[in-house]
Amino acid sequence: MTNRRRTTLTALGGLALAVTLVGCSGGSAPVEVDLGDGPATAGTVKADALDGVTLTLASWGGVFQEGQVEAASVPFAKESGATMLDDGPTEYAKVKAQVESKQVTWDIVDSDIIWADMQCGEDGLLMDLDTSIVDVSNVPENLVGECYVPAMQYGYVIMYNADKYETAPTGWADFFDLEKFPGKRGIAGFEDIGPGVYEGALLADGVKADELYPLDMDRVYSKLDDVRDSFIYWKTGAESQQMIESGEADMALVWSGRGYAAVENGANYKPVWNEALVVADALSVPKNAKNPDAAFAYINYYLGAKQQATLSELTSYSPVHSDAKPELTDLGKDYLTSSPEIAEQMVPTDAGWWAKNYDTELNRWLDWMQG
Incomplete structure (x- = not known):
């Protein structure tokens, strides 16, 4: 599939990206992590649980990826202690090459939802979604797959x-x-x-x-x-x-x-x-990722109501958390599909x-x- 769905869109709020953690490659040696006890709650991560972990988000660039970094990556790094990098644009051939060589540097991948669905299962490139780490209780059920969650809608x-x-x-x-x-x-x-x-x-x-x-x-x-x-x-x-x-x-x-x-x-x-x-787009973790629990912890944080509201305010996309309440212009509200x-x-x-x-x-x- 091509990257045709991913083009730079006008931001609803016109907000500038205040802090960026940027890199051209990610991944790190496996690090044992303790994400805490009890069921996962979207939008949260145990304080300093990921000290020493480096994760890379691969996405499509432009206003959308800038919004993802500001809404999710920057606060996630601050709260979890992880080092967050971002790279892209997403290329499916690169995902395949990384998985097959077991040299995965893209820990979290934003992709087309159809491609993601094609990559679920034993023969696919993506790990099964770990719902013990990722809370999808407030996400539209029809947008959650065996190996992915929606990145936005x-x-x-x-x-x-x-x-x-x-x-x-x-x-x-x-x-x-x-x-x-x-x-x-x-x-x-x-x-x-x-x-x-x-x-x-x-x-x-x-x-x-x-x-x-x-x-x-x-x-x-x-x-x-x-x-x-x-x-x-x-x-x-x-x-x-x-x-x-x-x-x-x-x-x-x-x-x-x-x-x-x-x-x-x-x-x-x-x-x-x-x-x-x-x-919708999909967010997933490639097989052979070095720190899959940490990657799923990022996805869980990304799905939080606050993070999704901020993402919507920074981009022209709608949130996937049912309780997200983005503050938009009147025109922006007219295009809020959620x-x-x-x-x-x-x-x-x-x-x-x-x-x-x-x-x-x-x-x-x-x-x-x-x-």
């Missing part, structure tokens, strides 16, 4: 030009209705595949949200064929945002952070949260189904794109 949402349509579209049926809502439709057109217009096609065709999976891909492509002449394609998050800001796309399916950034820059577009799709009034309208996606069907469906998508 966001929406894959239809944005529409409010200057063009007197009547606002209300969901996927309108996205595919070129008579009632004429115009160009912007969708992703890169060499990657995952939740998006495929689920949208089925929802538009009358499939209920809780009956989407397994996806009927023959039915999907029949629906896509009906409107393919209206599609224009973006290959990066920046291009999707530009399609909105320029007015090139009358409706566009984009990551919610990009929709937010375009509106913040003055585009008169509005989101359609009804039937928007829930998507807020109940938005979350109740959204449709969950199935990373496991995509992981199992990724190769087959990618080939079919690329053939369709070239047809």
Whole structure:
């Protein structure tokens, strides 16, 4: 898979990164750690429990990784005594090489959730999630996998030009209705595949949200064929945002952070949260990591309500802890996918189904794109 989901997004709060612990490599000799007694509690770590431990977080760079460092890595280092480094961008070939050589320097990896799901299990590259160390009780259950937790969540949402349509579209049926809502439709057109217009096609065709999976891909492509002449394609998050800001796309399916950034820059577009799709990044520990207990302790700390609220304030992503209360601008609140009034309208996606069907469906998508 490519790194297409990871592009620099406009920060909601515009806060500067005050302290950074940066490095180009991590890992250390194994150190025996005592994380304390009792069940794990997200957002906490035993004081000075990780003195002498060095951990490296590998992520995607830009505003998002800066937010991860400020919200989680810096306070975690202060409380636990660990030395925290950050590196990236995430490259799956590097993860594979590190695991196979047993020279793991990326202790915690932020990745695409579909790739992570593909790497769970005996033949995968990622360790099973240790729930004796990682408290997931306040994390959306559908975003937790056998070997990962969500790093954040966001929406894959239809944005529409409010200057063009007197009547606002209300969901996927309108996205595919070129008579009632004429115009160009912007969708992703890169060499990657995952939740998006495929689920949208089925929802538009009358499939209920809780009956989407397994996806009927023959039915999907029949629906896509009906409107393919209206599609224009973006290959990066920046291009999707530009399609909105320029007015090139009358409706566009984009990551919610990009929709937010375009509106913040003055585009008169509005989101359609009804039937928007829930998507997320994953956070995991590679097999053969030198200090896996310490790495899982970091993930547990990262999932805390305070840490997640701060991360949301620093980036355009939504928190994954149910009690996180980020302080946002009014516009930022309009794009907070974890807020109940938005979350109740959204449709969950199935990373496991995509992981199992990724190769087959990618080939079919690329053939369709070239047809």
